[in-house]
Structures are given as C-alpha cells and as structure tokens.
Amino acid sequence: MKKITFVIAFLFSFTLFSQGYKGSYRINKNTTQNYGGPSHLSEIKIDAAKLTIGGILEASYEFIGNDASGYGISVLLNPRENDVYFEKFSLTPFYRMYFLNRQDYGAKGIFVEGFSKFSFGTDDVYYDSYNNNEYFDTALGLSIGKKWVNNNGFILEIFAGGGRTLGLSELSPEGFFRGGIFIGKRF
Template sequence: MKKITFTIALLFSLSAFSQGYRGPSTQGYRNSSKGYGGPSHLSEIKIDAAKLTIGGIIEASYEFVGNDQSGYGVSVLLNPRENDVYFEKFSITPFYRMYFLNRQDYGAKGLFIEGFSKFSFGTDNDLYYDSYRNNNNNNNNEYFDSALGLSIGKKWVNNNGFILEIFAGGGRTLGLSDISPEGFFRGGIFIGKRF
C-alpha cells in the first residue's frame, strides 16, 4: 500500500511540475501557453504507423530534444510473429539527429540527418542466405549483430505538439554473425506527440 501511495504521489508531483514549468526561452522557440515551444528541453514519443499497419511490427521511438538544432533518442522494434519478409525479431537503435533549414517556430523539426547504431536479434530466413549456409535445411537459425548507418528525413510538428515524421536510410552490419544480413533498411512513417 505504501508503494502505491508513493507512486501516485510521485506521478502527481511530476505532472504538476511539468505543467507549471516553462523553462528558459531559447532562440528559435516560441513561448507558448501549452509549452511545446517554450522549454529548451522537450521529449517526443512516436510509433511507426507503416510497419504496424502493413506487417504487424511494432517500432516505438523516444527522442530527447535538447535544443532547436539536434536531438537524440532510441527506437525499439518488436516483431512478435514469424515473418519471411522482415528478418529482425527485436532491435534497439540509439540515434542522434541534426536538424537543418529550421526557420520555423518550435525548433527541432524540418529536414534532418540521423546517425545511428543498431543491435538486433533475428532469424536467417532461407530466402537470401542459402549460399552462406552450405545447404543446411534448418530454417530457424538465430543471429545477433550490430550495425552503423545513416538516414535522412523530415519532421512536422503542429501547434498542439503532434508529430508526423518520414525518413529512410540504411546501414551495414559489423559481421558478428555469419548468417546476419550484410546491410539493412531503416525508415518509416512515424506519428507521435511532443511534450
């Protein structure tokens, strides 16, 4: 009971603090009564609508916006069912973004370039890697690998803090596993909220 009371009190105090705090105004941010442009530090939570609707794959992303020119965060992908098209079952992707041509209010939106690393688990799916497996018919080979890559995209943020983000890019795995793919695609159509 004490833990529940403490948790509720903590959440209430954090909520009250975040609603009352406007923070210092920085260049490129507009002071807003809702606070989406006022604080110099903002958070965003987004989900990839394209992967979710097309393949039932869940990819969620958190981004911390430190100023109007850059942000960093992490994406987590979960592929809950066997899928011959998409080889990853689970991945964690830390990223860093630099924003360009940012002449609008609310900062950290518009054109961006992203550098990222990826740590992923997956299954060799027989469609692409038969030549590497010497005709081994076991189609449930698991792998773990990491990768580095770049992507480019654009983000729109409206006055209420809702986000639409479209980006695409790719990278190359570091070759920790013989059956992991040599390269991969990263991208999507993300929707979310800035707070």
C-alpha cells in the same frame, strides 16, 4: 550478455540529465502561449507503416536538447514469424541534426540521423533443421528525413536510410534499410 546490459544502461543514462532542468519556456510569437513546457522537450513516436502493413511494432523516444539536435532510441518488436521482415528485436540509438530550421519551436524540418543498431533475428536463406538460424549483430548507418510538428505538439515524421552490419554473425544480413512513417506527440 553483460556487455549488452552495459550498453543499454549507458544509453538510457543520457535521459537522466533532463531531470530537474528549469529552463525558459518556448513561446509562440503569434499567440503568446507557452508551448511544450521547458526548452528541453521529449517526443514519443510509433511507426504506423510497419504496424499497419506487417504487424511490427516500432516505438521511438527522442530527447530534444536544443533547436538543432536531438538524440533518442528506437525499439522494434516483431512478435510474429513472417518472411517479410527478418528482425525479431532491435534496439537503435540515434543522433539527429536538424537543418533549414526557421520555425518557432525548433527541432523540426529536414534532418540527418546517424545511428547504431543492435538486432536479433532469423535467417531463412541458410535454414537447416539441425542448426540454429538465429543471429545477433550490430550495425552503423545514416538516414535522412523530415519532421512536421503542429501547434498542439503532434508529430508526423518520414525518413529513410540504411546501414551495414559489422559482421559478428555469419547469418546476419550484410546491409539493411531503416525508415518509416512515424506519428507521435511532443511534450
């Protein structure tokens, strides 16, 4: 448990570097209005697909360090017992690189994401009434997607990818899918 606490604290410490930054403002060349405050931006998003279809909450925070990259973390909570989705809780730190970015505001368009995943869940395939069927495992993976940001900072993001678990538990799946349709706000 100490290792998990250390990893979570380490990942959240990255956001402390953004405090007190007094950078330049992004200016829309067409309207000459300031957009989004300093050049370092933050985004908060929620997965609308998982929420509406399965009642699963996945929220994501992304810190945009420059026009071509960003990093963040996603948290998934599955409060209900269902046969559709095996994870009960997951923490997914990620790093994104944006390509074909000819926009004024940057950090939108096509992206490639590398991520790691720390997840807790249940395995119903090997269920035995006398044994515990819960697992904890870590994973590494890649995904690809596209992000649209309008002039008011609202976000639509679609991505898909997958990865492979590292095999810390016999009950965890060998591979998994990561993706969704996220909506959110840049500020």
